[in-house]
Amino acid sequence: MNILLGITGGIAAYKTPELVRQLRKRGHAVRCVLTDNAGRLVARDALAAVSGAPVATDLWPEDGRMDHIDLARWAEVLLIAPATANALAHLRLGLADDLLTTLALAVDPARPRLVAPAMNTVMWNQPAVQENLAVLLQRGWRAVGPVAGDLACGEQGVGAMAAPEVIADAV
Ligand SMILES: Cc1cc2nc3c(=O)[nH]c(=O)nc-3n(C[C@H](O)[C@H](O)[C@H](O)COP(=O)(O)O)c2cc1C
Numbered sequence: 001m002n003i004l005l006g007i008t009g010g011i012a013a014y015k016t017p018e019l020v021r022q023l024r025k026r027g028h029a030v031r032c033v034l035t036d037n038a039g040r041l042v043a044r045d046a047l048a049a050v051s052g053a054p055v056a057t058d059l060w061p062e063d064g065r066m067d068h069i070d071l072a073r074w075a076e077v078l079l080i081a082p083a084t085a086n087a088l089a090h091l092r093l094g095l096a097d098d099l100l101t102t103l104a105l106a107v108d109p110a111r112p113r114l115v116a117p118a119m120n121t122v123m124w125n126q127p128a129v130q131e132n133l134a135v136l137l138q139r140g141w142r143a144v145g146p147v148a149g150d151l152a153c154g155e156q157g158v159g160a161m162a163a164p165e166v167i168a169d170a171v
Contacts, residue, residue: 004075009037121157
């Protein structure tokens, strides 16, 4: 299947090249879309190398392409991993101010859409975050994780992104 992997600016973005490899190992084609913040946490060139495809970041490509529509049509599954608190809020509200959030609105809602939330435990437990995810689940989105573990912020608790193998199996 064609998997559109949206990567947002959570520290777990550094694990996404492995997630791409796990998806490709299962026979899927993968295209990656990076938010600006995610681009600070994982190398675009690494994702291009492991996916074997260009990585899209820009809502306004120089040649006038409409990547937000073309990629949304290409995607048989939309997977956002890691999904930040910010991304969940955008998806819940239908805000579309970058390539990923715009294309998320352009993906046919009949197609599977998954998020793998990942964040600090206090952030995860915020009513706003929980409510945003609950609304997405009501609308047919599915969630994988987060799981309990040692978090990059030094805390222990729920908030770690599910393991790449687990996310790939969920897809
Ligand atoms: C080093 C670093 C790590 C971060 N990790 C997370 C995270 O794991 N989860 C999260 O929700 N936000 C995290 N943030 C905050 C997001 O990057 C920030 O909310 C940003 O606006 C998200 O933008 P995006 O969703 O467009 O990628 C982190 C910020 C920094 C500086």
